[in-house]
Amino acid sequence: MVQDPILSARGLVKRYGRVTALDNADFDLYPGEILAVIGDNGAGKSSMIKAISGAITPDEGEIRLEGKPVQFRSPIEARKAGIETVYQNLALSPALSIADNMFLGRELRKPGPMGKWFRKLDRSAMERFSRDKLSELGLMTIQNINQAVETLSGGQRQGVAVARAAAFGSKVIILDEPTAALGVKESRRVLELILDVRRRGIPIVLISHNMPHVFEVADRIHIHRLGRRLCVINPKDYSMSDAVAFMTGAKTPAEPVAA
Numbered sequence: 001m002v003q004d005p006i007l008s009a010r011g012l013v014k015r016y017g018r019v020t021a022l023d024n025a026d027f028d029l030y031p032g033e034i035l036a037v038i039g040d041n042g043a044g045k046s047s048m049i050k051a052i053s054g055a056i057t058p059d060e061g062e063i064r065l066e067g068k069p070v071q072f073r074s075p076i077e078a079r080k081a082g083i084e085t086v087y088q089n090l091a092l093s094p095a096l097s098i099a100d101n102m103f104l105g106r107e108l109r110k111p112g113p114m115g116k117w118f119r120k121l122d123r124s125a126m127e128r129f130s131r132d133k134l135s136e137l138g139l140m141t142i143q144n145i146n147q148a149v150e151t152l153s154g155g156q157r158q159g160v161a162v163a164r165a166a167a168f169g170s171k172v173i174i175l176d177e178p179t180a181a182l183g184v185k186e187s188r189r190v191l192e193l194i195l196d197v198r199r200r201g202i203p204i205v206l207i208s209h210n211m212p213h214v215f216e217v218a219d220r221i222h223i224h225r226l227g228r229r230l231c232v233i234n235p236k237d238y239s240m241s242d243a244v245a246f247m248t249g250a251k252t253p254a255e256p257v258a259a
Helices: 045-052 075-080 098-102 123-136 154-168 184-199 211-217 240-248
Strands: 007-016 019-029 034-039 060-065 068-070 083-086 172-176 204-207 220-225 228-233
Touching: 007 045, 019 045, 019 060, 034 045, 034 184, 034 211, 034 240, 045 060, 045 172, 045 204, 075 083, 083 154, 098 123, 098 154, 123 154, 154 172, 154 184, 184 204, 184 211, 211 240, 220 240, 228 240
Parallel strands: 019 228, 034 204, 034 220, 083 172, 172 204
Antiparallel strands: 007 019, 007 060, 060 068, 220 228
16 A cells, blocks of 8 residues: 655745746655655755745745645744754754753743743743653753753754654654764764654654765655756665766666655
8 A cells, every 4th residue: 555645745946036946846755754855066955845844935836744735934834734844053042951942932831820921931841841852862861951052062962953853843854964063973873863763653854965874764865956856766776876876967867756
């Protein structure tokens, strides 16, 4: 039985003046998979991800979530629909604590008049929830949930961002270059985190330039070229050099799309 995509796009077009960033781009993410999105610089993969996550509005085309057409006018609308994105800059506030960053923009207020009228935050509930979520993903190296994010290592910060996405991304998580600024050991931990999240049943879109990482964790690889989907390959059937050749135009795929 063929599954329907949980998130799909058809015919996305996005123009910036004379530059066409998306040229009838298509996209499919299936339940429970890790889909890697690769492409040369300027191929349009960032524009496609921004369109799917609500950061930009496409000029043409349709996006469907669980089979229903959606139009996100902002990342907040996409978040409310269950799509969480971890951008390359992590979107964390360094001076705030881990718990504050986990709930940034969706803070919990105390029940009763103190929360309703005086807008008092329920800090103990937020701290408890944050500790539970970090523990679920094995991030026990973070001892103090109230320490400032700026005191964490690069890998720990990435871990907090991924944990936040996993905590609130009920349907889809999009990760933009999650290991780009990390060393070997921290990259390994983030890859393990990604696999942990997938095991919990949440499908992941992984944008990355790191081919060994892509081929290690991805179930399928979406190759983007010249503003559109060139093909989707199974990493078991192709080599890294094949993927790079498709990406750069040195080689043409035999089939346009492989499920």
